[in-house]
Amino acid sequence: MRSLFYLLTALAVIGLAFWAYRENYETQAAQAKAEELQRAISHERQRLRVLNAEWAYLNRPDRLRDLADINFDTLGLLPLQPYQFGKIDQVAFPPEDTSLPILSPVDVSNMEAKQ
C-alpha cells in the first residue's frame, strides 16, 4: 500500500513537472507574441503619425492655394465670397409631371381571363 502511494506521488510529481515545463514555454511564446504585437502596434502608430504629418504637410494652405492657382483653368477655384451663400427659397420646386393624367384606368390583367 505504501509503495503504491510512493509510486503515485512520484508519478504526480513527474506529471506536474511536465505540465509546468509546458506552461513555462507556452507563457514565453505568448510573451514573445505579445511583444511582437506591441512592436507592430507601435510601428503602425509611428507610420500613422508619419502619414498624418504628411497629410497635414500636403494639405497646408500655401500649397493648396498654389495648386488652385496653377489649375485655375480646369478648376476655376476662387476664395469664398459672401454672395455665394444661398437661401433655401432660391431653390426651385421640382417641375410638375407634364404627362396627361389617366382619369379612368382600365384593369388589363383581368381582360384576358374574361375572353
Next chain:
Amino acid sequence: MIRTPLRPLARILEARAKGENPDAIERENIRIRHEQMRDRARLRAEGRLLVLGVMFFCAFGLIGARMGVLAHSEPSEPRTSIAGADIFAQRADIVDRKGRILATNFETHSLYAQPPQMIEPERAAEELVKIFPDLDRDRLLKDFTGKRKFLWVKKKLSPEQKQAVHDIGEPGLLFGPREMRLYPNGKLAAHVLGGASFGREGVHAAEVIGVAGIEKHFDDRLRDPAHGHKPLTLSLDLSVQAAVERVLHGGMTLMNAKGATAILMEVKTGEIISVASLPDFDPNDRPRPAVEGDASDSPLFNRAVQGVYELGSTFKIFAVAQALELGLINPSTIIDTKGPLRWGKHRIRDFRNYGPELSATEVIVKSSNIGTARIAQMIGTERQQVFLKDLGFFEPTPVEIVEASGGQPLLPPNWSELSTMTISYGHGLSTSPMHLAAAYATLANGGRKVTPTLLRQPAAQLGPRVMSEQSARASLSMLRKVVTEGTASFAEVPGYAIGGKTGTADKPRKNGGGYYEDKVIATFASVFPAHAPEYVLVVTLDEPVETSGDEPRRTAGWTAVPVAAEITRRVAPLLGLRPQIEPGELAGITLTAN
C-alpha cells in the same frame, strides 16, 4: 530508548543493607534525569536558534541581493502588461479647433561619430562634406583624427541623407534615433506656436523642449506622458488663419508698412480664432534672436501681444462708454468742442476744426480729441482708472504664450488730469493690440469682461460685468455710425454691418524726445455684425503710408481700414457667417398722456 529506573532494585536493596536512605538514590537519579532533559532542551533550542538565524540571514541576503540587482539592471518595459502601449509620442500634438495638425512629431535620426572606430577618417570627412555642404572639411578632419572620442555631426537627418551617410560605409559614423518637432504648415501661426529644440541629448534619445510661444507655455503639459496621446486643441482656425495672414501680408505690402498685426476674436468665448503678426518666421527653422538693433524689428517679435504702443483714437469709445454708463451723457448730449483746448501749457487739437459743438455720437464719428477730453474731464481721473483697470489695461494679457507676459502696458507715472484727458483719446497709455481686442470684445459682449484665450473653450465666458448692457449697446451703435458716416467709411462690407473705430497715433522717438512727424501706428478695431456682435477684429499697421493720392496719407481710415475690410470680407464666409440685412433703427415710441 532505555530509561533508567528512578529506584533500581539492586541499589535500593544494597542501600537498605547498608542502612542508607534509599530516597537519596531516587533524588540522585531524578537530578541526573533532569540534567539530561535540560541538556537536550538546550541543544534543541540552540539548534532552532541557529536555523532561525540562518533563515533570517538568507532572507535579508536575498532582499539585499535583489535590491542590488534592481539598482544595477537596465530598466526594461514590462512585457506582459499593455500599459506601455498608450505612450507613443514624446510630445503631444498641437491641433487647431477642427483637429487639423499644427505641430506633430517626426521620427528622424541624428548623426554622431566615434573617431577611434574610424577606418578612413580622411575619406569620411570628404564624403560628409559632399553630403552636407555646410560642414567645414578641415574642422571635421581635425576632429576625426584628433583625440576626441565622440562628437555630434548633425542633429537631424532626412532619410535620403541618412542613406547617403550609410553608403559611405564608415563604421565610426553612427545614427541615433531622434524625435523631432514638425510644423507642417510652415510659417502659419508661427508666433503662436513658437518653436521647439532639443534639451538634454543622448545617443538613444533626446528631449524635445518648447522654446517659445505656446510650446513653451504648455511645455509640461505637452511632455507629460499621461497626456501623450491627447493633442492640445487650440482655438485657432487653420483656414481662417491662412486667409488672415495672406490678406494682411498683401495689405502690409500695399500700404508700405514695415509690420502688421491682426487679431480675430470670438466675442462670447474669448477664443482667438486667428492672430497674425508680420514679419514672421518658420518655426521649423527658428531664427536666432537679434542681439543688436531694435528687438521689435526682428521677425520673432510678436506685435499682437508684445508690441506695446499708444493706440490712438480707438480708445475714445471707452471714455464715451463710461460716461454713458455713469449717466453723465447720452448719445445726443451736446459737447463743447471749441478748440484748441488749453490745459496749462498743453493744447489739445483736433485733426481739423469740427465746429464749436458736437453731439456725443458725433464726437466718436468725427473722432474729436477735444470732445473726448471734455468727456474725460467729466469722468475724472479715479473713475477712469478703475474703468480701464476693469477692462484689463493695467496687466499683461493672460494669453497662453510666453511672450504675452512681456506685454506690460505702459501707464503714465503720474496720472494727472492732463493724463486723463490724453488717455481718453489714446495718448499716454501704451497697450498691445491684444488688450484692445479684449476690451472691444467686452463692449461687444454686452459689457461682460472677456478674457482672450488660445485654447478651445467648451462654453461662453461669464466674466464680471464692467458696464451695463444698454451702455455697451449704445457704444456699439456709435461704432457702427463711424463706419456708415464717419472716418472708417472704407470698412463697409455689405451684409456684415461692421462697426469700429480708427486710431492713428504718432510713433514716439526712440531717444524719448517727442514724436516722429511721419511715422504712425494705424489701428482699426472693429466688431461685426454690429447689431448682433460675434467677432472682434483688430488690425494694426506699423508705419503705413498710402501713396495713391497727391500726397502720402497715413491715417488709419486710408490704411488699416481697407485692410480690415478685406480681411472681414474674406474671413466672415469662412466662419460660416451669412451676410445679413441689418435691422433698421426702431422708431422711438414715447408714451403720451392725453
